[in-house]
Amino acid sequence: MEIVEKIRRLKRERNAVILAHNYQLPEVQDIGDFVGDSLGLSMEAAKTDARVIVFCGVYFMAETAKILSPEKTVLIPDPKAGCPMADMITAGELKTLKAAHPRAAVLCYVNTTAEVKAECDLCCTSANAVRMVREALADRDEIIFVPDKHLGDFVTEITGKEMILWQGFCPTHVRILPDHILEQKRLHPDAAVVSHPECSRAVRHLSDQVLSTEGMCRFVKHSDVREVIVATELGILHRMKKENPGKVFYPASEHAICPNMKKINLEKILWALEDMAHEVAVPRDISIRARACIDRMLMYSG
Numbered sequence: 078m079e080i081v082e083k084i085r086r087l088k089r090e091r092n093a094v095i096l097a098h099n100y101q102l103p104e105v106q107d108i109g110d111f112v113g114d115s116l117g118l119s120m121e122a123a124k125t126d127a128r129v130i131v132f133c134g135v136y137f138m139a140e141t142a143k144i145l146s147p148e149k150t151v152l153i154p155d156p157k158a159g160c161p162m163a164d165m166i167t168a169g170e171l172k173t174l175k176a177a178h179p180r181a182a183v184l185c186y187v188n189t190t191a192e193v194k195a196e197c198d199l200c201c202t203s204a205n206a207v208r209m210v211r212e213a214l215a216d217r218d219e220i221i222f223v224p225d226k227h228l229g230d231f232v233t234e235i236t237g238k239e240m241i242l243w244q245g246f247c248p249t250h251v252r253i254l255p256d257h258i259l260e261q262k263r264l265h266p267d268a269a270v271v272s273h274p275e276c277s278r279a280v281r282h283l284s285d286q287v288l289s290t291e292g293m294c295r296f297v298k299h300s301d302v303r304e305v306i307v308a309t310e311l312g313i314l315h316r317m318k319k320e321n322p323g324k325v326f327y328p329a330s331e332h333a334i335c336p337n338m339k340k341i342n343l344e345k346i347l348w349a350l351e352d353m354a355h356e357v358a359v360p361r362d363i364s365i366r367a368r369a370c371i372d373r374m375l376m377y378s379g
């Protein structure tokens with residue numbers, strides 16, 4: 078309790094806002110001023126009036142907040158909270174791929190470094206990837222999509238548009254196997270299955286809904302389902318249970334934990350606010366180019 082009070086007091090003194098991803102630890106979500114998916118967090122970072130953003134998520138998310146609000150101080154309570162998928166492609170590797178496909182439009186998942194975004198035409202999150210391909214890239218025959226092969230495959234399945242896919246993946250979501258879903262369905266035959274598009278095609282095909290984390294929270298809140306099998310990172314169950322006390326949630330796999338999302342805790346948030354650490358910085362030239370690609374996404378997301 079004492080630590081929560083200290084964080085609240087310092088937050089007021091520093092004119093800070095705490096943004097937390099849906100996969101954060103329960104106590105971190107509970108202290109967040111806004112809890113959401115990558116798209117929601119980007120939009121919140123772009124519009125907040127606060128002077129300081131304490132970003133409780135992985136590094137690329139905090140970096141995106143800094144790119145969208147360069148005049149603000151963006152702090153990440155643990156700078157080692159990275160996203161292994163985002164690190165599966167470098168700007169150099171993307172440049173080589175672009176050179177092999179000079180006419181292709183380049184779409185990147187927001188789970189990329191600022192350097193990679195600076196090499197792309199357009200950005201997307203799991204909430205709007207289909208829309209970006211259908212609307213923003215409707216007239217393009219050749220599209221490079223990086224880095225998630227599963228999200229890319231999902232978009233191709235929905236839109237019918239073939240893309241040149243980088244072979245990246247999320248080490249947490251690939252731990253969820255079709256057999257896990259089948260077993261949960263056997264145990265809970267009335268439950269709906271929701272999965273994240275970072276899951277494999279086989280898992281997605283066993284799902285009733287394939288959605289971003291925010292889309293999942295919206296679906297379970299507004300649909301009539303009473304029981305839900307959840308195929309994504311386990312942190313989301315806290316929010317689902319909190320918002321839906323009458324419903325029951327079953328994790329598809331107990332192993333679906335993103336260790337990086339769990340690196341942030343209350344002690345580190347307090348430390349970040351006390352010492353104004355660790356400040357996220359993006360070189361100006363990279364930031365300007367990456368911003369153009371994120372802004373194009375936000376134009377379609379208002």
Ligand code: 13P
Nearest residue numbers: 114115116202203289290
């Ligand atoms: P969302 O944008 O759906 O929250 O997903 C982010 C992420 O990192 C999923 O692993």
Ligand code: SF4
Nearest residue numbers: 160161162247249335
């Ligand atoms: Fe990256 Fe996967 Fe963790 Fe999301 S769950 S932050 S994609 S490693």
